[in-house]
Amino acid sequence: MSNSFRHPEILEIARREGKVTVDDLAERFGVTLQTIRRDLTDLAENGRLQRVHGGAVLPSGTTNIGYEDRRALNTDAKGRIARTCAARIPGNASVFLNIGTSTEAVARELLHHQDLMVVTNNMNVANILVANRDCEIVVTGGHLRRSDGGLVGNLAAETIRQFKFDFAVIGCSALDEDGDLLDFDIQEVGVSQTILRQSRTTFLVADHSKFGRKAPARIASLASLDVFFTDAPLSNDLTDACAEWGTEIVVADTQDS
Structure with a gap:
């Protein structure tokens, strides 16, 4: 298969899974590692992918990829992460869920919890x-971001200040290698x-596609969070x-159902 045929398929895999690896692509296409490295280099030079150690991810920038595209990425992993996170939230608790497809997955896992108060800026x-x-x-109120149903701005923040939550579950657009949580919208x-x-207890839910991505605005460090729920191990340094x-780092079990 020539690279002109491989490139669209590589991009489709990256959009679906959030990341591609040299080893996996070489096995899929039955070509050498060197051939795949050339493919990824070509795609990176054209701005289609961003090279990372061992593979490539969707390119970072100052704007996020489309919401529906994000929703379709790593749905199985998000489901496992959400189930693991929701299991840590008891009934009779107050919970904040913020904007993102991962927090929406957590909301679905809370459908059978009892006596919850959920505050959200996510329609x-x-x-x-x-x-x-x-x-x-x-619902907090605030400026409605039509692209994803998020409510942002001063009104949303003012509403949140009226509460003290037992648990907060947040997502992020990127996780830098030094442990900083990043986003695109200030x-x-x-x-x-x-x-x-x-919030008394803070949870982060983010799948492996966020590792090594970049975004311009810093939310906080993992140091300020209690538990990070994800689907793949972090680097040894992190x-x-x-x-x-x-x-605490909790890697959702791939056998979770």
């Missing part, structure tokens, strides 16, 4: 949880920072750093 989360009659839902970052300040910070 999609509110619509999901309507089906749980034992869940009180509070207004959303301000809201996320307020959420963390107003794992050691989390141990020093007291941040």
